[in-house]
Amino acid sequence: MRQPPKDRPNARFHGRVENAADRCAHPGCEAPGEFRAPPPDEGRPGDRPPEWRWLCLDHVREFNAGYNFFSGMSAEQIEAAQRPYAGWDRETRAFAHSGADRPPRWADFADPLDAIGARFRRAAPKQRADGKPLSGENRRDLDTLGLEADADRKALRQRYTELVRRYHPDRNGGDRSHEGRLQQVIDAYQRLRKAPAFA
Incomplete structure (x- = not known):
């Protein structure tokens, strides 16, 4: 040293x-x-x-x-200061699940240029025209099948049939290289056909 x-x-x-x-x-x-x-x-x-x-x-x-x-x-104050989670017991604002904070209460703001609302509309996932809910898993399954959020039950069935024909080994001369993708398509379809949006 x-x-x-x-x-x-x-x-x-x-x-x-x-x-x-x-x-x-x-x-x-x-x-x-x-x-x-x-x-x-x-x-x-x-x-x-x-x-x-x-x-x-x-x-x-x-x-x-x-x-x-x-x-x-006091002894109680010392004990509270020494707890490993001291300070974490205070209530904090909840995190958003959609990738953006919850929009503010519009009654509290005047937004004539729509500067605040536009941000939340861009970040929010597209809703179905019929108002039926889609979970995050439903949206991922629709992406797997290459469908839009507004797809109906008929479009779901047609797309599923098309993709099964495309990836199935019997339709590809026994080529099994697409089996992983085929399984993803089947799993996505099985979940979506039971989802409230397609029931």
């Missing part, structure tokens, strides 16, 4: 500032004040930030040894 120069015996200490103050702020100490410390609590001004004082190494060590974060706290 590298040793500090002989003319700077305290150079290795973190927070040391050379020539910060002529003398340590501790009464009667003639050593240079090279370490910053807050003033005693009784000397703090009301709403202003504290004025720092400068102490020598020995007196800043003494100050640090006497510091107690839990001073003035």
Whole structure:
């Protein structure tokens, strides 16, 4: 380990500032004040930030040894501060599930240029014209089959038949390289035909 120069015996200490103050702020100490410390609590001004004082190494060590974060706290307050999940028990805003925050309550805003609403319409997934709900899984299955959100039961059946013919080994001279894709198509169809939008 590298040793500090002989003319700077305290150079290795973190927070040391050379020539910060002529003398340590501790009464009667003639050593240079090279370490910053807050003033005693009784000397703090009301709403202003504290004025720092400068102490020598020995007196800043003494100050640090006497510091107690839990001073003035009750046993319950100390226990609450030491819990590993302290601060996480406060209620926070829920995360959105659709990729965008919930839109604001429109009664609270005047939006003549539609600057706020346009963002949410772009981020929101396309809804079906008939109003029937589509889950995230339903939307992924429609993507697998290459169908739009407004597809009906007839379009679903036609697309399924078309894709099965395209990927089935019997229609491809025994080529089994598309079996994984075929299984995805079958699974997507089986889920979609039972979904409320296609029932």
